[in-house]
Amino acid sequence: xxxxxxxxxxxxxxxxxxxxxxxxxxxxxxxxxxxxxxxxxxxxxxxxxxxxxxxxxxxxxxxxxxxxxxxxxxxxxxxxxxxxxxxxxxxxxxxxxxxxxxxxxxxxxxxxxx
Numbered sequence: 001x002x003x004x005x006x007x008x009x010x011x012x013x014x015x016x017x018x019x020x021x022x023x024x025x026x027x028x029x030x031x032x033x034x035x036x037x038x039x040x041x042x043x044x045x046x047x048x049x050x051x052x053x054x055x056x057x058x059x060x061x062x063x064x065x066x067x068x069x070x071x072x073x074x075x076x077x078x079x080x081x082x083x084x085x086x087x088x089x090x091x092x093x094x095x096x097x098x099x100x101x102x103x104x105x106x107x108x109x110x111x112x113x114x
Contacts, residue, residue, distance in 0.1 A: 029053045033060035033068040041071035046079050049114060055086065058110040061093060065108045072110045086113040 031044045041058065048056045060068035076083050089109040096102050 038070040087111040
């Protein structure tokens with residue numbers, strides 16, 4: 001039995017665990033691009049393909065978009081020449097900072113498929 005810590009009830013904790021488990025399973029093949037060098041993300045993509053994934057999604061926001069594109073192109077041209085760009089989705093996300101101000105940030109999702 002799960003003992004709640006703090007103000008959470010067992011039902012709330014179970015919902016969180018179920019939500020986290022479902023989210024982890026559906027986002028297993030997603031690579032989030034940040035501030036690391038592009039080769040770090042290339043390694044992550046190649047590892048996903050080698051572990052049996054037929055599709056890998058590379059996601060990035062803001063200044064990391066160029067790194068995401070670099071990682072996808074390096075993967076396609078050097079390491080997985082049979083990988084194709086299946087889909088590219090672009091969009092804008094509204095981000096609220098600590099002060100309560102909202103700013104728009106560009107986002108990209110690159111779907112690579114073998």
